[in-house]
Ligand code: NA
């Protein structure tokens with residue numbers, strides 16, 4: 036789990052570098068050589084979905100997903116544990132729902148051969164697959180939080196909320 | 199109408215219990231969709247999230263986050279604020295005033311507000327805190343002035359309003375200039391008055407007579423920042439890049455400054471900056487995606503329509519209706535993101551506004567002035583969460599509390615423009 | 631009484647293109663007998679343009695109004711409505727796309743293979759997408775296309791103009807206005823409705839009416855959902871579809887585009903150039919390869935038949 040999460044996290048960093056380089060390249064080629072890429076706009080917009088979902092579990096593990104932790108911060112250990120279980124449970128259910136419906140969406144797009152109606156024509160099942168991928172790993176992270184065995188070993192709260 | 203109330207309670211309850219904001223918004227939205235239409239409606243979860251994030255215009259966000267993080271590996275921010283501290287040495291709150299100025303300039307580059315908050319906030323907040331500014335003053339000045347990018351052209355919300363209303367985009371752009379600058383002036387004045395009345399919030403660093411030698415020397419260290427601003431502005435105004443793409447040049451330029459000029463970029467540092475920028479951008483994007491799930495639930499049950507429709511049937515005098523519209527937009531703005539607010543309310547409210555004898559151009563400006571508040575009011579206030587992500591040292595509770603006086607001011611300025619519609623129409627009227 | 635959730639990404643302010651879908655919904659909801667009610671969500675509030683087809687397939691949405699250019703690569707048969715060399719003739723003869731004609735029947739039977747039922751395609755394609763260029767980079771002939779940065783989206787438009795040396799550029803429609811203003815692009819291929827909707831006429835000086843590509847707006851359901859409807863509900867929908875077929879494209883093309891936008895734009899200083907017969911012939915001939923790519927995708931037999939019907943040949 037930690038390994039998978041770390042790989043996805045590294046993927047986020049690479050995606051961001053890719054976005055910066057390709058958008059700069061595309062704009063310069065367009066302006067100075069009248070040669071724009073057919074894919075930069077399309078692929079980079081999909082990479083935003085990637086950035087939101089793929090590093091999300093690692094961000095959660097580090098306690099960097101934004102939340103308001105004032106209650107958890109001032110509560111005793113028993114209440115803190117209860118809050119962790121409630122929020123973790125909601126998180127697992129939410130992620131399961133999105134993984135399930137997202138997987139169907141990606142599978143349908145694959146079986147019906149759906150593509151972007153552009154010159155590049157990305158097959159839609161690929162970006163749609165980011166949804167089940169991201170939310171399944173995120174859901175596992177919520178399970179670890181519920182069990183109390185994840186990240187945040189030292190302090191109950193960084194600056195960013197209870198988790 | 200018990201179901202929407204349950205959803206709202208779940209949303210606020212989850213936020214109160216310390217759930218991540220994205221989860222509170224997403225889970226409340228999914229619960230609402232389920233109650234409204236059953237299991238089938240859960241499919242709106244992935245489609246809403248995907249539709250919100252699959253947007254080229256949003257690329258400005260990660261790119262400006264990245265630019266800010268590269269700059270944090272350089273003394274550029276430090277140099278900027280040292281110069282500001284020297285030049286504004288006798289102005290109470292001078293650094294926060296300078297921050298409002300920086301956001302106003304950034305607004306002329308960017309068409310969305312979170313990019314400005316990301317770029318300015320990551321530099322300005324640490325600098326202001328290091329010089330003894332209160333957390334609330336630092337946070338409030340960044341989140342409220344960051345929103346000016348939506349009024350000062352270019353502006354994505356004004357383009358969207360133009361598409362929905364049929365009003366000329368260039369007229370809207372011209373119309374946004376005066377309220378944008380006036381709001382900037384009012385925010386800056388407020389900061390100055392507040393810092394004067396309560397000096398502990400904004401200590402003066404260099405008491406005594408101005409040190410002109412130091413002042414001039416500090417300017418010599420600003421060329422890096424000037425160059426970077428020149429590159430970002432330059433690529434847009436020469437047409438090399440669109441406003442969404444300009445962030446790539448900002449990030450590349452900041453990386454070049456860190457790596458080539460200041461030699462502070464090892465491979466390990468580069469990697470850490472990329473990885474942390476990806477996490478920060480991802481956290482904000484995930485909130486945006488889940489806010490859309492929540493927003494689409496409200497759309498499915500037609501809550502914004504019902505509110506707007508209700509307003510058209512009050513039978514009150516025109517001014518009272520207008521003020522009710524403003525209050526309703528303020529409240530809706532707490533729950534709905536900026537784009538939804540325009541797209542959903544305009545078709546219903548605009549005919550009412552025109553019937554009352556007002557100009558659609560004027561209403562566009564007024565609507566975007568409402569958005570200035572919408573993006574800084576919880577629970578759906580993206581500027582708040584963006585600042586939290588790029589300046590993690592600030593507790594989110596402090597950021598949220600910091601905006602109250604700024605929202606009051608913005609509402610006051612808005613009321614002025616409602617009372618005197620000529621103010622918003624004056625500049626566009628001068629254009630040929 | 632059956633309730634159908636229907637979506638359109640177009641906002642009502644695009645009165646030209648949204649006229650048909652709103653009229654369809656009103657007709658169904660006001661029909662006698664009350665066999666079916668439509669819960670209509672426009673403006674992409676519930677489902678964005680790109681996710682309408684997946685939402686329809688999943689069953690969360692029962693009926694979608696869609697612009698065919700958004701879905702031609704998922705439903706290749708619809709590509710015939712945007713082929714260079716075909717759209718000019720198809721636009722001049724809207725009757726060829728009527729729902730009681732052979733071209734519609736062919737498209738419908740191909741869509742059935744993908745599980746979809748098309749109720750109508752608006753009774754014709756919308757006015758084709760022409761080339762709109764700025765003052766500093768005029769395009770008023772095929773030769774002018776050489777070296778110009780032209781904003782376009784579809785494969786067909788991209789391939790068609792690359793024959794003449796264009797540099798195809800992708801820019802999001804929300805940034806088209808700024809991109810033309812700043813010279814990021816020299817021109818755009820667009821339907822006049824997009825020009826009007828994004829106030830692009832403020833930035834362009836020339837319209838070169840080369841029929842590069844086009845789209846129709848249709849109403850679609852899944853066949854599964856359609857077949858499950860009671861007869862009286864289907865009857866109500868068909869009546870609305872017949873009205874849509876009569877009026878949707880006709881109203882947009884004539885009442886808005888021809889009678890309103892073109893006179894207004896010309897009044898505002900837009901210079902309009904129509905291609906010569908020779909230019910049209912050259913454009914049609916050189917794009918045989920674009921049509922071939924489409925034929926390979928959709929299957930040569932069906933494809934040729936569709937092109938023949940679109941060009942007015944017998945079935
Ligand atoms: Na702006």
Ligand code: NA
Nearest residue numbers: 531532572578
């Ligand atoms: Na808000």
